[in-house]
Amino acid sequence: MSAGIKGVTSVAKATIRDVDLRDKRCFCRVDYNVPMKGQEITDDTRIRASLPTVKYLMEQGAKIVLASHLGRPKGKVVDSLRLDPVAQRLSQLLSAEVKKLDDCIGPEVEQAVAELQPGQVALLENVRFYPEEEKNDREFARQLAALGDIFVNDAFGTAHRAHASTAGVAEFIPGYAGFLMEKEINALGKLLSSPDRPFVAIIGGAKVSDKLGVLESLLDQVDTLIIGGGMANTFLLAQGYGMGKSLIEPDRAEDALRIMEKAVESGKKLLLPSDLVVAPAPEPGVPVKVVEADAVPEDMMALDIGPETRKLFSEEIAGAKTVFWNGPMGVFEVEPFRGGTLEIAAAIAHVDGFTVVGGGDSLAAVELSGYADKISHLSTGGGASLEFVEGKKLPGIECLVDLG
Numbered sequence: 001m002s003a004g005i006k007g008v009t010s011v012a013k014a015t016i017r018d019v020d021l022r023d024k025r026c027f028c029r030v031d032y033n034v035p036m037k038g039q040e041i042t043d044d045t046r047i048r049a050s051l052p053t054v055k056y057l058m059e060q061g062a063k064i065v066l067a068s069h070l071g072r073p074k075g076k077v078v079d080s081l082r083l084d085p086v087a088q089r090l091s092q093l094l095s096a097e098v099k100k101l102d103d104c105i106g107p108e109v110e111q112a113v114a115e116l117q118p119g120q121v122a123l124l125e126n127v128r129f130y131p132e133e134e135k136n137d138r139e140f141a142r143q144l145a146a147l148g149d150i151f152v153n154d155a156f157g158t159a160h161r162a163h164a165s166t167a168g169v170a171e172f173i174p175g176y177a178g179f180l181m182e183k184e185i186n187a188l189g190k191l192l193s194s195p196d197r198p199f200v201a202i203i204g205g206a207k208v209s210d211k212l213g214v215l216e217s218l219l220d221q222v223d224t225l226i227i228g229g230g231m232a233n234t235f236l237l238a239q240g241y242g243m244g245k246s247l248i249e250p251d252r253a254e255d256a257l258r259i260m261e262k263a264v265e266s267g268k269k270l271l272l273p274s275d276l277v278v279a280p281a282p283e284p285g286v287p288v289k290v291v292e293a294d295a296v297p298e299d300m301m302a303l304d305i306g307p308e309t310r311k312l313f314s315e316e317i318a319g320a321k322t323v324f325w326n327g328p329m330g331v332f333e334v335e336p337f338r339g340g341t342l343e344i345a346a347a348i349a350h351v352d353g354f355t356v357v358g359g360g361d362s363l364a365a366v367e368l369s370g371y372a373d374k375i376s377h378l379s380t381g382g383g384a385s386l387e388f389v390e391g392k393k394l395p396g397i398e399c400l401v402d403l404g
């Protein structure tokens with residue numbers, strides 16, 4: 001028996017190591033929500049991330065029925081969001097046939113699944129072609145569950161959603177975590193249970209409102225909270241600074257103040273930018289300059305952290321034993337505003353300790369920096385990673401079989 005995986009407050013949950021898979025039909029939820037340009041997959045990281053689980057199920061002689069969503073078809077069949085290109089890529093990566101089915105429920109699908117031999121793989125059509133998926137409709141979940149003897153959940157990226165294929169099916173068949181799920185939960189779990197100290201979290205990105213919950217709960221966990229990116233603007237605003245044309249959320253200034261007060265009361269260090277890179281607009285080729293954080297010109301936007309801030313943040317990060325980073329320090333998509341984000345990525349890469357980066361844009365920034373292989377764990381989860389770090393229960397994990 002494995003040690004299983006731990007949800008936030010729950011008992012340990014069983015993984016695919018804990019169940020006999022031979023000849024079993026496995027309804028396996030994966031996250032193949034890959035970026036596409038037309039019918040071409042532009043990044044197959046998520047397909048690759050599922051391979052350890054799919055290969056293991058094959059080796060163990062299971063009959064594998066894979067299910068995923070792709071994009072936002074909003075409960076209708078959208079031909080450009082069919083999973084055929086995904087099936088093709090998966091087949092290449094596995095060097096094995098992947099039977100692409102054109103629906104996810106119904107007699108034809110059931111027939112095709114009944115014909116699977118041990119070790120064979122089928123991929124259902126995009127589950128979000130059915131509005132019942134996101135509504136976690138019980139009857140739809142029952143029909144999906146009819147395709148498996150057991151449920152395997154390897155879709156960490158949707159574990160924070162209670163949908164039919166991510167949680168609903170577990171009412172009908174027993175659910176086990178796949179290896180990607182296990183890896184994510186173990187890595188993120190390390191941040192929550194006795195992390196090596198000092199523990200430094202760096203939170204950036206566009207808006208405070210996206211990440212208020214995670215800011216508040218991280219403040220309880222960490223020794224130092226570093227705030228950069230667009231959301232730092234609202235903190236600076238709350239201190240009475242004029243922020244010019246910068247992205248700000250005046251109705252979150254009070255929340256920002258509360259977080260700053262809480263940091264003082266609990267003796268935690270909270271770092272904000274002391275200087276900023278400003279420009280008239282987040283566009284290439286515009287004139288940029290560096291100003292003190294309290295001197296953003298009225299007609300300018302703060303679009304990156306300045307050199308003094310990069311040094312301050314990097315020095316703090318250098319002393320850390322545990323690091324969690326989510327959210328770029330500036331508009332890193334546009335060349336003149338990516339310096340701060342890249343310097344923070346470098347600082348984290350050089351930490352002698354356990355480092356975790358999560359979030360779609362943050363991962364893109366780490367890739368851009370060339371330091372991706374120097375980070376202990378790159379979390380594929382986005383919203384799911386943040387909710388887990390926030391201490392929330394994830395339905396896709398809670399629904400799994402208890403161990404012991």
Ligand code: ADP
Nearest residue numbers: 205206229230302303327330331359360361362
């Ligand atoms: P992640 O996807 O890693 O969770 P977010 O989506 O929260 O990150 O934030 C990334 C976005 O924040 C990027 O599109 C970036 O351009 C934007 N951003 C960062 N700093 C600023 C800023 N100062 N002003 C406006 N947008 C910003």
Ligand code: MG
Nearest residue numbers: 359360361362
């Ligand atoms: Mg993002």
